[in-house]
Structures are given as C-alpha cells and as structure tokens.
C-alpha cells in the first residue's frame with residue numbers, strides 16, 4: 001500500500017472513534033510527507049529539532065507539528081515560533097524554558113507531560129512522584145504561556161501484550177487521576193498520547209486518543225538521519 005492508502009485506511013479507522021493520528025515522519029523526505037498531506041493528513045510528528053525546522057520551512061504552513069522526542073532546553077527557541085505541541089516534556093526546567101520562549105513569541109504553547117511507564121532504562125519521562133511534585137510546585141503555577149494538554153507515554157518494547165496493556169492501563173489511570181486532582185476545570189486537559197505502530201491497537205483499547213504512527217504510515221525507517229537517505 002502507498003503512503004496515501006495507509007493514511008486513508010488509518011483515518012477511516014481512527015476518525016470514527018475520535019482518536020487523532022499523528023504521522024511520525026522522522027527520517028522521511030518531504031516528498032513522503034507531501035504524499036500524506038495530499039491524502040488529507042495535517043498532523044505530523046518529528047523527534048529532532050533541526051530536521052523539524054528544515055521540514056517546517058519547506059512544507060505547507062497549515063501542517064500542525066508535534067515534537068515527540070526528548071527536547072534540550074537550548075533548542076526550544078528554534079521551534080517556539082511555530083510548534084503546535086511539545087509532547088515529551090519531562091522536567092520543570094524544560095517547561096520554564098518553553099514558557100520563556102512562548103512569551104517571547106507572544107504564544108501559549110501546548111505541552112504534554114511525558115510519564116515513564118516502561119520497564120527499560122533508556123526511556124525518558126517523569127516518574128510518578130516527580131510528576132506530582134511538578135504539578136504541585138509554585139514555579140509551575142507561575143507559568144502562563146504553556147498549557148498542559150495531557151500526558152504521553154511509551155510502553156516497553158516487548159512481545160508481551162499483557163505487559164504493554166498493563167503499562168497503558170497505568171498511564172490511563174494516572175491521566176484520570178491527574179485530571180481530577182489538578183485540571184478539573186480545564187477542558188483542554190484532554191489528550192492522552194500513547195501507542196506507536198507496534199502497540200497502537202492496545203493503546204486505543206486502553207483509552208488513548210492520540211496515536212503516534214511512523215512505520216505503519218511511511219514504511220520502515222532504514223537510516224537514522226534523513227539527510228543520509
């Protein structure tokens with residue numbers, strides 16, 4: 001199936017159940033993104049700031065870009081003017097930096113807090129107690145140019161469906177609890193980003209409403225950096 005076919009099939013599946021589809025285009029050339037765009041896709045995700053900025057400059061301006069990878073504080077300034085959502089916020093320091101640059105650009109930037117749910121050493125994210133501490137802090141309350149839209153998580157890369165299901169269930173439960181305790185009056189706290197190509201069906205069953213699909217849309221990624229294609 002072509003990229004356009006993939007987009008149409010996935011959109012059929014997800015539109016009907018109100019799940020947003022983020023097409024993860026990291027390492028893929030702008031031509032591939034345009035094929036998805038022409039099939040109606042507007043929501044795209046990248047994990048590298050430099051790659052994202054270069055693609056942003058070349059592509060239609062009605063694309064909504066999500067940054068899904070770990071973001072270094074010193075790179076926030078490059079994406080602050082145009083980014084739609086920063087999905088992987090995992091520290092107060094980063095949130096403060098995003099707030100600073102959002103203010104400079106006269107914007108409010110939507111963010112997700114990334115929670116650590118996987119049984120792996122390498123994945124970024126806030127631990128449960130760090131998340132609660134952040135939400136409780138005065139420094140956090142002072143930030144007026146960021147808006148927390150919800151939570152994001154990455155499950156363990158494993159064949160065990162049971163484990164993946166448990167991790168997503170845990171994040172869903174945490175999402176509901178955090179919403180009740182800290183965002184009860186904010187309708188905009190309504191995004192639960194979980195699920196990638198290998199596990200998005202389980203994620204949807206567990207309550208995800210934003211899935212991040214790379215290879216299912218664009219095919220497998222062979223090289224790490226798009227310019228070496």
Ligand SMILES: *Cc1c(COP(=O)(O)O)cnc(C)c1O
Nearest residue numbers: 024047068196197212213214215
């Ligand atoms: C690369 C990436 C994805 C997409 O991965 P696929 O397995 O190709 O769907 C989703 N989320 C994050 C955070 C990623 O880095």
